[in-house]
Amino acid sequence: MTRNSQAPRIAKSRAGIRPRPGRTRSGNGNAHNDLMNGEIGLDALAGHAGYAVRRFQIWIFQDFIRTLGAVDIRPTQYSVMTVIGANPGLSQMAVAKRLGIERARLVHLLDSLEQRDLVSRVKSATDRRSHALHLTPRGKASLAQFKRLAAEHERHVAEKIGKDNREQLLRILSAFT
Structure with missing residues (x-):
């Protein structure tokens, strides 16, 4: 054949x-x-806190990026600027440690913020190997705007899970901050 x-x-x-x-x-x-049609069973994942936290984190980051998209700021950049704003003169090492960011990643992130004239690195007066971090005048003004938009994002979170649940979630997660 x-x-x-x-x-x-x-x-x-x-x-x-x-x-x-x-x-x-x-x-x-x-x-x-x-x-x-999205009807995939999750089996044991439905009872895993890590899975639920990760899914919530994805939603949180997407809403944050959408809400702050017009000002082109990412969650990690916002965190770094907020810590520097609250602690002028902090070293790169201290910021990296406090926020749990790898030092190499923080250097790259600071480079981008410095290029946008939001952050400045000043050689430390006490340690030649270290830099003190400061917000520039433009960085201070921008951070105030970022905080207003971040507050709007937090309102979205409260709308999604409820105000009381948001407050309870922050209490629970405070053990990790």
Whole structure:
């Protein structure tokens, strides 16, 4: 038999195959429409705090970025500027340690903030290897604007989970800050 003579037989035999019970076929070849509709079971993940916290973090970051998008500030940049604003003259090492940021990542982040004239690094008077971090005048004004927008973002969080739940969540998570 040649290959061409087998083709109709194969096509005919596949036409008679029916999906297993519980399965459906869609036009694009997916076997489970329920999977495409977001009805995927989470099994044990539903009871894992880490999974729930991570999903909430994703939502939080997306809302923060959307709310502060017009001013082009990311959550980590905001955190760094807020800590520097509250502690002028702090060293890079101290900021990295306090916020749990790798030193190399912080250097890159500070470079970008410095290029935008939001942060300045001044050689430390007491340690030649260290820099003291300060907000520039533009950085101070920008941080005030960022804080107003961040407060709007926090209102979104309260709308999503409720004001009392937001406050309770902050109390619970304070053990990690």
